[in-house]
Amino acid sequence: MLSAMAGCAGKQGAQSASGGAGSSQAAKSGKNDTLVYGSAADARGLDPALVDDVESVKIMSNLYEGLLKYxxxxxxxxPCLAESWDVSADGLTYVFHLRKGVKFQDGTDFNADAVKFNIDRQLPPKVTExxxxxSFVYGAVKDVQVVDENTVxxxxxxxxxPFLNNLAMNLGALIVSPKALQDNNNNVNEHPVGTGAYKFVSWQKDQNTVLVRNDDYWGTKALTKNVVFRTIKDNSARVVALNNGEVDIIDxxxxxxxDQVTSAGNQIIKSPGMNINYMAYxxxxxxxxxxxxxxxxxxxxxxxxxxxxxxxGYSEAATSILPTFMPGYDKSVQQAAYDPEAAKVALKEAGITQVHMITYTSxxxxxxxxxxxxxxxxxGYLSKVGVTCTIDAYDWTTYKTKQQQGDFDICFAGWIGDNGDADNFLNLLAVDDPGMNYARFNNQQYKDMIAKAVKMPMGAQRNAAYSDAEKLIAKExxxxxxxxxxxLIxxxxxxxxxxxxxxGMLPLAGVTKNS
Structure with a gap:
């Protein structure tokens, strides 16, 4: 989620675009005018409606903007592309007053029609699998109306x-040029056009993605001219690249x-993670x-x-899906207690002697x-209770495809929260899309609980509703x-x-590189 996130195959896979010229252009620029970011994996695509992974978010958060931002x-x-908004007393109508004079990077106007076009493409009957x-961002939306050029x-x-928070997300909510979508058959994974502080130059799959400053940007211009996202899949190779000065930032x-990073004179940036790392059945x-x-x-x-x-010590053991600082987290929720002897007996009775795992390598x-x-x-743990595991490991993009095909007993995934709301985590197990619901869990009682909680106003009652949902998940x-x-960056x-x-957003417009 970024996220990390759950994903879909088909049209949205990260595709190669010609990029040699863009890479050369960035390399020829002044060294301090080019920022190089070393990523562990490549983006899957650059259309915010068609991807769902944090690698894509890192790049897209510099190309596009939404009505709101965090x-x-x-x-x-x-405010972002919307300067202000009004919400009706019944919570069913949202009126957004749009920023005037904004243009997409292809020179076309940002206006109410563009907002409607972007939302309508993700609503029935136009929404695609x-x-x-x-459904995360616009599941509650009935329709979108253009009031005038600058009001929607x-x-x-x-x-x-969480609707307003949803509109600040980088997946689904970012606004794309309607002309670019029309010119590219409703898929701008390879041809992104937004209103952001940087413009797309090129993409060489599994190598690099190059951006250049948008000098026509409506807001404060980016301080560094060029940005290169370089894919370096091997962890140690990324560290070497940083220590050698080949890249400026790594994740x-x-x-x-x-110790290897700091002893070379580089610095570590730490921050609490709004995330969950999990195993799914x-x-x-x-x-x-x-x-x-x-x-x-x-x-x-x-x-x-x-x-x-x-x-x-750089991660804390999870007792719940929710991060401990998120409203709705309940410290009383506990998963199945560690008891290898009881597990051995139960697994033998169930006749489970082997399982097939799939996972990712990055x-x-x-x-x-x-x-x-x-x-x-x-x-290793399962071998101690008489269960043999076969493991198939794939690069991230291939793994996403394999996971959606469903030929596994256990898989591994994670989630980076998009909007700071408990629904954004717990809803994962209430949707039918296996690209989100990795476990393919289908429990109507749970779905009803989530559907009820998302409508409740912020406060203790809503938090209690999510706590009840967490307890049901722990049981199931x-x-x-x-x-x-x-x-860690x-x-x-x-x-x-x-x-x-x-x-998981990575805004780079305000970043500079000193001599």
Missing amino acids: KKDSTEVE DMSYA KINLKEPCT GIDHTVV NCSRAPFNNAKARAAISAAINVPELVETLYK ARMYNPANGQTLAEAIQ SPWLPISHSTN ATSPKIQNFLYHAT
Whole structure:
């Protein structure tokens, strides 16, 4: 989620675009006028309606904008492409007053028609299966009306407490040039056009994505002219690239490289992670369509020990899906207790002697140890209770496709919160899309609880409703929550004013690189 996030296959896969010229252009620029960001994985695409991963968010958050945005240090919303808004007393009508004089990077006008076009493409009957975030952002929307050129009205079918926060998200809510969408068959994964502080130049798949400053930007212009997102999948290679001065910022690092980074004179930036790292059971088929079987596997895994071993204090063991600082978190919620002897008996009675796991090979912000390392650690625990695990590990893009095909017993994933609301985490297990609901969990009681809670006003009653939902999930065990990761970013000491937002956004317009 960023997120990290759950995903869909088909049209939205990260595709190659010609990029040699753009890369050369950036390389020829003054060294301090080019910012190079080393990522653990490539983006899957650059159309905010068609992707759902944090690697894509990092790039898109510099190309596009939404009606609203989050404050730099929280998930509180503030104006962006909408200067102000009014909400009806019944919570069913939202009127947005748009910023005037804004243009998309292709020279076309941003206006109320553009807003309607973007939302309508994610509503029935136009919404497509590969628009994973459409229901998250716009599920409560009835229709969109153009009042005048600079005023748009959004009518809801029912109240939705996190709706304003949803409109600041980078997935689904960012506004794309209608002309670009029309010119590219409703898919701008390779041809992104927004209103943001940077413009797209080129993309060489699994190599780099190049952006250049948008000198016609309506707001404060970016301080650094060029940005290059360079894909370096190997963790140690990213550290070497930073220490050698080949890149300026890297992510996807863990405790094992902190000393290596700092001893070279570079710096570590830490921040609390609004995320969850988890293991998911395939609830749609045997043996894990049985809650007792799921709980038995979970009871074989010592989560606190696992987290300490893998993350060495840079992640905290999860007792719930929700991060501990999020409204709705309940410290009384507990997952299946670690009891290997009881697990061994239950698994033998259920006839479970082997399981098929699939996982990912790259580091993730919610799991800097990477998915294969985590799966192998779980494999070790299960071997002690008589269960043999086969593990198939894939690069991130391939993994997303394999996960959606559903040929697995257990998979691994994570989520970076998009909007600071409990619904954004707990809703994952209430949707039918396997690109979001990795566990393919289908429980009507739970769905009803989530549908009710999202309409409730902020406060103790709403928090209690989400606590009840968490308790039901703990009982049903579709996931084994593992950890909440601390965000670790390493930067050159030359980098100033860098910010990694809790939602996974990576605004770079205010970042500079000193000599």
